[in-house]
Amino acid sequence: MTLRLTALAAALLLPPLLTGSAHAADKIKVGFVSTLSGPGAGLGVDIRDGFNLAMKQLGGKLGNLPAEVIIADDQQNPDVAKQAADKFLKKDKVDFMTGIVFSNIMLAVGPTVFENKTFYISANAGPSQYAGEQCNPYFFNVAWQNDNLHEAVGKVVQDKGFKDVLIVTPNYPGGKDAVSGFKRFYKGKTEEIYTKLGQLDYAAELAQIRAAKPDALFFFLPGGMGINFVKQFVSAGLSRDTQLFAPGFSADEDVIKAVGAPMMGMFNSSHWAHDMDNAENKRFVAEFQKEYSRLPSLYASQGYDAALMMDAAVRDVKGKVEDKAALQKALEAKRFKSVRGDFKFNSNHYPVQNYYLRAIGKDAQGRVTNKTMGTIFTNHADAYVSQCKMK
Amino acid sequence: MAFYQAASWQKPALITFGIALLAMPAVLTSFDQAFYIGFATRVLIFALAASSLNLVLGFGGMVSLGHAAFLGAGAYAAAICQQAGINEALIAFPAAMAAAGLLALLVGAISLRTRGVYFIMITLAFAQMAYYLFVSARAWGGDDGLPLNGRMQFAGIPMSDDQTLYFVAFSAFTAAMLLFGRLADARFGRTLQAIRENETRMAALGYPVFRYRLLAFVLGGAFAGLAGALLANLTGLASPNLLQWTQSGTLLVMVIIGGVGYLYGGVVGAVVLLLLEESLVGVTEHWHIILGLLLLAIVLFAPKGVAALFRKRHG
Amino acid sequence: MTQLILEQALNGLQFGLMLFLLAAGLTLVFGIMDCINLAHGSLYMVGAYFVAAAAQAADSFWIGLGAGVAGAAVLGLLLELSLFRQLYQRDHLSQVLATFALILIANEAVRMIWGPAPLMLNPPEALSGPVELPLFGDTFFYPAYRLVIIAFGLGVGGLLYLLVARSRVGMWVRAGAANREMTEALGINVRALFTAVFVFGAALCALAGGLLGPLLAVQVGMGESILILAFVVIIIGGIGSIRGALVGALIVGTVDTLGRALLPTLLRAALPADAASTLGPALASILIYLLMAAILFFKPQGLFPARA
Structure with a gap:
């Protein structure tokens, strides 16, 4: 009886304790929470594929440091997204987060991310709250404001x-x-x-x-x-x-x-189209088609840009992502070439663009x-x- | 037959378990696994919620498929309290219990007139109504839910620290379990279980069957409300998803796999289910299949729940 | 206005008939075998996936529909023989747990095989446009495909009704629902009857899933939302009654559609536009549950109790 109890308890308790991993400073971790199932799945899949394409072109590195992208499906449910984000922030101790498609999920996850002083690079959701009164140094939107x-x-x-x-x-x-x-x-x-x-x-x-x-x-x-x-x-x-x-x-x-x-x-x-005439976009569209045998959508272009943005900023701070103030400056400076052509960040970290x-x-x-x-x-x-x- | 009785080994085991729970945050922190303090809090909260359903289902014999409504009502009550400027959990939590209890009184007063499958379905119907009401309440965030503006205070101490919230949840859980244990042994609990076993005889003996059942239903609802208020503080959000029928189903599954009618059935079920979830997620993306197969195995090979594996039923 | 109401009534009819296909199997399994099957919605989902996959492979919607329904029937047979047979004797709680587990397994299996993104099923090319019908000198447009669904629903529903209400097998089924022991005592092979009813229910699920596929999306989780509606239907109608399922399905389909369509307009007359547009959909979603609670309050066994 006692033996059985102990064995059961051990079997149940041990796996979570063993799977934990320590944070390595010589590596960039990105937590990617997105809607990968349900009716909204197409959007999340496109953002993910765009992001992954950029990672592949960058040789799996962000700013010359090896990068690990951890992906979670939020099932278009704020609670699930919040749990996934909590795990990314507290257990995996990620350096960046991105991927959320829907604004309601963004608004549920945002406070935890900001409290943790982790930079969130939004590749889609651009709620008005984060553009106005609740704007936050740790929130960047590389796509657009919802309106x-x-x-x-x-x-x-x-x-x-x-x-x-x-x-x-x-x-x-x-x-x-x-x-x-x-x-x-x-x-x-x-x-x-x-x-x-x-x-x-x-x-x-x-x-x-x-x-x-x-x-x-x-x-x-x-x-x-x-x-x-x-x-x-x-x-x-x-x-x-x-x-x-x-x-x-x-x-x-x-x-x-x-x-x-x-x-x-x-x-x-x-703000973007696959027929836009610039070198970055031509390369992006051609390689996306080669990789996934379909034309990219604007979501894919946003995921792609999010990865490029992280890459440029990490390079700028020479991998010292712990220096939050420097990293924020580097992100604001926007030193990557976007597939939509040139744009710059406004004081609320949302784009000013065509x-x-x-x-x-x-x-x-x-x-x-x-x-x-x-x-x-x-x-x-x-x-x-x-x-x-x-x- | 089938009354709850404490086994001789139970008391020392419970005390050991309690001490282990008290030491858990310090141990987790020293192993750099502080993330799991939040997880442990979640387990405690669901153990409380499942136990509150066990009071209704296990001791009262009422198969409610709408228990999540009370969980959700508690969560919303806490968030609404905060919106109204009440940030003290000592006020907000009892308010959440009162709100959920009141809702349970309303639902129970109507539902308890039906029996069997019809009771299952009418509780489900009321829960669905509550779900759609919260979805449409724009002042409370509608579909998106009502976010908390940071965690509340407990007796003036902010619960923003994970350990503080853990100990608050632990205290609430312990108090509830002590109360449920007392109730199960007291006249109220024994009468309730006798009604479960033979309603007609108890009615014939002159017991107010309906009132006993309603009281158990309201108590269960109130404690689910307490769990909801704690959950809102843990996740920082009171969301309509808490009221979805699958959430009611999950609570029901917790009680069934733990062992219906065993005082600690809900606790065992919540711990088993959430730990399985947490460990399986790490193993495979498709952990739902494994969980499903395990549940099937429990139905086929351990029909009285996991708690029953540890001891024979008395009676 | 006539056109609007007629169109909404047709929409309600179409929705109600599809609900009937789902509820028919559910109410018989529930009534005859006294078995709560939460996984009924999963049969609907898996059936829809079968249809979509077969339609893509054969490049024909109709072949896909036939193959998918047959596939779901085979799956139903396997499930009945391996699992459900053991569940009939068990209490409701075990059935809830086992079939809840089946939902988890079915959802995940579908996700593993077909991926997380919804499958898109297109209606046959010839049915993708509207039909023009004359109405009081005006032209009335209605999507052709929805008309075909209505025709299917009426046809299958009518056949089913005749089968259960008029045929010998149907008599056994009704007898089984009313009194299982007595039916067995009369020498009817109840075990085979159970299997047949379960398989038939699975095929109807797949038919509904396949027909609704082009209107909705074939995706993981589609079964859960419709399962609840199917339960509401059979509770309103009375468990085990095929007539009750038909009436319940039409009531739920019509009330839900008309509520969703007309309530916002009606409320707008009484309330500010902003309040009306939020309150309307919510009230419309609650309407059928209110209806069910009210019916249970006055008729605790549903409208047409099988065990009178």
């Missing part, structure tokens, strides 16, 4: 003279940022439909859209949500009367691959894909930077 791409669409819709717009977006902070961003530059009449985050059947919403008869529809439904929405929108016959607009998130390669030809003619905004209009059509090889049509904003900042008092 930005929506602001760009708002500007286009306003300029094209649409008067009656219906907005479809999930009921979560990113969705609300989308509405406020869009309305910041579009001044006509709007109606909003909020869906559940992760919803896949839009029958009820489509009937409402048919009844409302808007002349343009702006939707922000990342990942699998957008794929289903566009498919069902087209099969309901709504595409005949209503022009579709979306931020780049809902109209990138992940969605196009799944939906195909019905997306042609849709307008969207982005935004472009893209349209979906067939390219020279007959593939359905995005084509850059022109520039919407030049050196555009976000609306919250004035509220940020960076310590």
Whole structure:
């Protein structure tokens, strides 16, 4: 009896104690938490693949130091993400964190990361809170502020003279940022439909859209949500009367691959496009296609840039990542060449950059894909930077 | 038959176990494994939550598939207290217990009119309602949950340090287990178990069956609320995910694998499940399969739960 | 407005019929064998994966649907023979634990085989557009594929109803649900009957999963959310009653869809737009649970109790 008890206790207690590892100062550890399963998985997978491609090109090193990337799936659940982040910070003692896709998860994980004085390089989520009042020296966003791409669409819709717009977006902070961003530059009449985050059947919403008869529809439904929405929108016959607009998130390669030809003619905004003409981007797009046999999405470009950013900063401080003040300066200096062309960080650690209009059509090889049509904003900042008092 | 009785070896074993728990943070820190203090706190909290369900399920015989609602209500109550400027756990935790207990009173008063499978499903329905209410409550964060602005204080001592929170959770857990042990032996517990065994006879003997059951249900809910308040402090977030039915299912699984109706069944179950999870995660990404197979093995080969492996049932 | 309500009613019907396919198997297994099967939703998920994989391999949705349903039936047979047979005699708690374990295993196995990203299943090309129907001199658009789902649901549902309510096998099944011992005493091979019902339930799950695949996404975890709805359906209808499952499914499908579609509009008339847009979806999600609690309060055995 006692023997059995002891054996059971030993079997249960020992494994966690043995798997712990000591932190080596001659090595850079990156904790990568992302959504790798569920309807949002496509986004996390693209960020991861972009990040990994950069790591491969860098020979598995960040700033000439061997690097270890530890990957965890947050299942699009803030609690799971928080537990994974806790483990990264307290057990693995990582030097950087990155990877989170959704803003609600970012807001749940952020406080622990900042408390630990660990730099978070966001390759996607750009909540307004961290751009404004809650801005933090340990938070950098290498992508955009959530509102930005929506602001760009708002500007286009306003300029094209649409008067009656219906907005479809999930009921979560990113969705609300989308509405406020869009309305910041579009001044006509709007109606909003909020869906559940992760919803896949839009029958009820489509009937409402048919009844409302808007002349343009702006939707922000990342990942699998957008794929289903566009498919069902087209099969309901709504595409005949209503022009579709979306931020780049809902109209990138992940969605196009799944939906195909019905997306042609849709307008969207982005800070990056795979047809952008600069040496870094050409190399990135070519090697990404070679590695994963698909075109990269904007998420992949953001993951790629996040790795380059860490690499440049570690190199700048000559591997002394314990010197947080120096590392922060190095990150702010932004000494890497982004695939989107040049940009700089604002005082709230969010980018100041250009935004472009893209349209979906067939390219020279007959593939359905995005084509850059022109520039919407030049050196555009976000609306919250004035509220940020960076310590 | 089947009353809870302490075995002769139990007392010294419990005291040893208690001392080991008290020494754990210091030991973990000296081995540079301070991360596991947070993990141990989590285990204690779930042990408390599972034990509170065991009070309902094991001693009261009520199969509730909505216990997570009370866990979630407690977590939200704590977060709402903090939002309202009450940062003292000595006020917030009892408030969380009261809120969860009140919810349990409401749910129990209606659900306890049904029996068997219908009781399982109606408790599930109420938990789902609570889940969707919290999801839609925009003032409390909606889908994203209500984050805590740092951990609360306990009697003026901030719980921001992992060890402090661990000892608070340990005290809450110990107090609850002592209370449950007393209750199981007292008239209330014996009557409750007799009702579980033969409801008709107890009703015929003039016992207010409904009131006994309701009281157990409310007590279970209140202590789940306490666990929820602790959990909110541990994770820094009161999230609607805490109220999901899979969470109720997990609590149920903890009690079943630990041993339904054994005083320490919930504790054993919580420890076994969370330790399995923690050790399997390190072994393979696909640890769920191993966990599933182990659970199946428990059903087929240890039908009375792990606690039953250690001693024969009395009666 | 007529168009809106008609369209939403059709959506509700389509959703309700798919729920019926799921609930039919669940209510029979539950009613006849007194076995709580939480893994019923996993059969739906695995069935959908079978259909999606077969459809991709054969490059045809219909072949995929047939092959996937057959595959799920075989899986159901294996499960019944190896595991469920042992669970029938056990108490509800053991069944909950065992089938909860099955959910974990099924989810992880699917993740290992097909990866974590959802599979996309496309409807047959010919059905990807809308159908135009005349309505009071106006044209009414409705997605062709959804109409096909409704047709399937009506057809299979009708057959199932006839099978259970009119045929000899159906009589045994109903007898088994009402009184198992008596049925056995009458010399009916209850063991074989159990196996047949379980396999049939698994095939219906796969059919629902395959048909809904192009509308939703074939992904890990899809079974859990719909499982709860299927349970609500059979509780409302009365456990073990196929008629109850049909009525329950249509009620839940319609109430859920109409609630989701019309509540926000109705609330907007009474409340500020902002409050209405958040309260609406929440209230719509609670509606079916409120309904279930209310029905159980007045009819604790559901609408059509099998053991009258």
